[in-house]
Amino acid sequence: xxxxxxxxCGNISATYLALASxxxxxxxxSCADINKSLADVRAAEYGCASMGxxxxxxxSTVDLVVNLTVPNSHYEVTRDAVLAGKHVYSEKxxxxxxxxxxxxxxxxxxxxxxxxxAPDTFLGGAHQRTRDLVDSDEIGQIVGGSCYxxxxxxxxxxxxxxFFYQSGGGPVLDMGPYYISNLIQLLGPVKRVMxxxxxxxxxxxxxxxxxxxxxxxxxxQTTYNAILEFEQGAQITFSSxxxxxxxxxxxxxxxxxxxxxxxxxPNHFGGEVRVSDGEHEQRFDPFQILSKANHPxxxxxxxxxxxxxxxxxxxxxxxxxxxxxxxxxxxxHVIDTLLCIEHSAASGELAKTTTxxxxxxxxxxxVARTLVNTL
Numbered sequence: 001x002x003x004x005x006x007x008x009c010g011n012i013s014a015t016y017l018a019l020a021s022x023x024x025x026x027x028x029x030s031c032a033d034i035n036k037s038l039a040d041v042r043a044a045e046y047g048c049a050s051m052g053x054x055x056x057x058x059x060s061t062v063d064l065v066v067n068l069t070v071p072n073s074h075y076e077v078t079r080d081a082v083l084a085g086k087h088v089y090s091e092k093x094x095x096x097x098x099x100x101x102x103x104x105x106x107x108x109x110x111x112x113x114x115x116x117x118a119p120d121t122f123l124g125g126a127h128q129r130t131r132d133l134v135d136s137d138e139i140g141q142i143v144g145g146s147c148y149x150x151x152x153x154x155x156x157x158x159x160x161x162x163f164f165y166q167s168g169g170g171p172v173l174d175m176g177p178y179y180i181s182n183l184i185q186l187l188g189p190v191k192r193v194m195x196x197x198x199x200x201x202x203x204x205x206x207x208x209x210x211x212x213x214x215x216x217x218x219x220x221q222t223t224y225n226a227i228l229e230f231e232q233g234a235q236i237t238f239s240s241x242x243x244x245x246x247x248x249x250x251x252x253x254x255x256x257x258x259x260x261x262x263x264x265x266p267n268h269f270g271g272e273v274r275v276s277d278g279e280h281e282q283r284f285d286p287f288q289i290l291s292k293a294n295h296p297x298x299x300x301x302x303x304x305x306x307x308x309x310x311x312x313x314x315x316x317x318x319x320x321x322x323x324x325x326x327x328x329x330x331x332x333h334v335i336d337t338l339l340c341i342e343h344s345a346a347s348g349e350l351a352k353t354t355t356x357x358x359x360x361x362x363x364x365x366x367v368a369r370t371l372v373n374t375l
Contacts, residue, residue, distance in 0.1 A: 002318070003026075003029045003064070004063070004064045004066055004311070005028070005031065005056045005059065007068065008033060008067065008070075009031050009038040010070075013068050016311075019307060020308060022373055023309065023312035024312055024371050024373050026315040028046070029049060030056055053077075064088065064314075066311065067091060071173065077090075078090050079103070079104060082104065085111055087115070088113070090115070091117075091118050092118045093334075094335050095335055097339070098339070101331070105332070108328070114328075115331075119181055119326075120311070120326050121182070121268065121307075123269075123326075124269025124290050125289065125304065128362060129284055129291075132362070133275060133284070134261075139260075140259065142234045142254055142255070144235050145253045145254040146237040148238075148240075151242055152242060152245055155207060157298075159208055161206060164242075165216060170224075172338050175267070176240055176334075179238060180334045183230075184334065186359075187230045187232055188231055191353060192350055192352045193229070195227070196345050197221035197225070199220070199221045203217060223240070223242070223243045226344070252264075258277070262275075288368055311326075312371040314326060316371060323361070329358070330357045
């Protein structure tokens with residue numbers, strides 16, 4: 001059982017804290033934020049210790065730090081935690097440059113600690129069902145597909161959406177990790193990318209409380225359209241936008257030499273998987289434990305939400321001496337791919353990835369059940 005300290009007590013920290021008791025391998029014992037009052041609130045809500053950031057990093061009882069800071073701070077906080085001799089699990093995006101990721105790898109080897117990174121949604125029941133269908137050759141050789149993330153931005157629900165529209169933000173770096181991680185677990189690493197982008201709005205008006213009516217600047221491109229070529233040969237279209245009012249396309253399609261497959265939203269753990277040979281369609285309800293409804297969403301509807309399963313797998317992997325699934329190599333290759341999308345869109349040129357990774361190990365239901373405490 002690893003003692004975990006959270007750094008960054010903003011919106012997403014409540015999810016990690018609320019779900020932590022459902023997982024094996026770790027216990028959240030403390031939290032910290034540069035705004036100490038935020039840490040005080042979270043600590044009071046969830047029964048852990050409130051600390052300053054430096055205090056948490058110096059605490060010898062904290063084995064692993066969960067980095068939930070804003071993207072521009074991910075590298076610095078992870079670096080400081082690694083240098084303090086602690087394992088780190090970071091929210092996405094892992095880092096904002098390849099240089100940062102490579103430096104963290106070097107430091108983690110020197111300090112003999114592990115680094116992991118979200119997203120872990122590809123470990124959900126629905127997506128492990130798709131993995132099983134691919135691995136069992138139900139789809140055949142995958143030759144193409146498409147994936148879409150469409151919405152009209154974050155300012156209508158997030159209390160402080162500024163950083164989404166600043167350097168290090170944008171729909172590719174924010175939402176792309178869900179889609180690209182899922183594609184990599186199905187297909188393996190990406191070889192090269194071609195992309196285009198635009199930014200129709202230079203300012204956004206916040207409609208969420210407590211800052212409703214306030215305008216914020218948009219410093220990043222907010223629509224991207226890309227084609228990804230994978231090392232195994234498949235070509236996948238990836239479209240990501242915060243400029244779409246309504247869409248039914250927030251999913252993934254995979255087309256193989258035998259059948260086509262509709263993959264549920266990769267930002268969710270559950271959902272129905274559909275497979276068709278052009279004449280007959282099969283529908284697969286995920287049977288895995290990680291698709292069972294376990295947590296209410298913002299509207300009070302019970303949904304499958306297992307954010308933290310990647311952290312649990314990492315904690316147990318450290319004890320067992322095996323590789324964890326949401327590992328740093330995967331996270332860095334995802335970032336490499338996303339940065340290639342941004343570079344290609346800005347330059348108008350084909351962009352080649354310079355990193356690679358292995359497909360993360362599948363998560364069979366029998367193993368997933370050992371990572372879950374309560375249902």
